[in-house]
Amino acid sequence: EDKVVQSPLSLVVHEGDTVTLNCSYEVTNFRSLLWYKQEKKAPTFLFMLTSSGIEKKSGRLSSILDKKELFSILNITATQTGDSAVYLCAVKMGNTGKLIFGQGTTLQVKP
Amino acid sequence: EPEVTQTPSHQVTQMGQEVILRCVPISNHLYFYWYRQILGQKVEFLVSFYNNEISEKSEIFDDQFSVERPDGSNFTLKIRSTKLEDSAMYFCASSESPDTQYFGPGTRLTVL
Secondary structure, eight states, rough: OOOOEOOSSSEEHHHOOOEEEEEEOSSSSSSEEEEEEEEESSEEEEEEETTTOOOEEEHHHHHHEETTTEEEEEEEEEOOGGGGGGEEEEEETTTTTTTEOOOEEEEEEEO | OOOOOESSEEEEEEETTTTTEEOOTTOOOOEEEEEEEEEOOOOOEEEEETTTEEEOOOOOTTEEEEEEOOOOOOOOEEEOOOGOOOOOOHHHHHHHHSSSEEOOOEEEEOOO
């Protein structure tokens, strides 16, 4: 059965801390891995990763994929209260674009 | 910046009633999707749609569900006879290619 597992499920840190969120997967017909941030409602797109070892960066966020060990990490440096959200990892399969989501990591950043 | 929109934001219905959830994907996108998220659970894939036909559907997407692109802009999800367990947040997503998907704000469906 295709599955995506995220860890930890929840995390509480203080502003300025660095966090690492993990995503491991076991799927058939892997195409890419995506990270989303979900605050109130819609998941908003952060990164799409298709190749191993190539880091993607956007400001204080970065992510990398290891296709041999079947995992990805999302790093957030110098966290701010606005980073508080649920972070979702999803794996895209095949040619239809179906996404399989993990259960999410709830990040709370305290002032 | 273009975005996916969905209406209504919240729909309350009685069990057994039909509901239609509406989505306007980003205008140049060709691939369309519906997902749902039951409160406290994972986001789950329902269906993907390309070139005016369903390209893949999940086990959840049974005969009670249907999708349609009635014109050049709207993409709808119909649930024919709602059940209590259909209560969830329903997200529409669209993409230019079967890669990055952009999600709408969702419709919260409450079945009483």
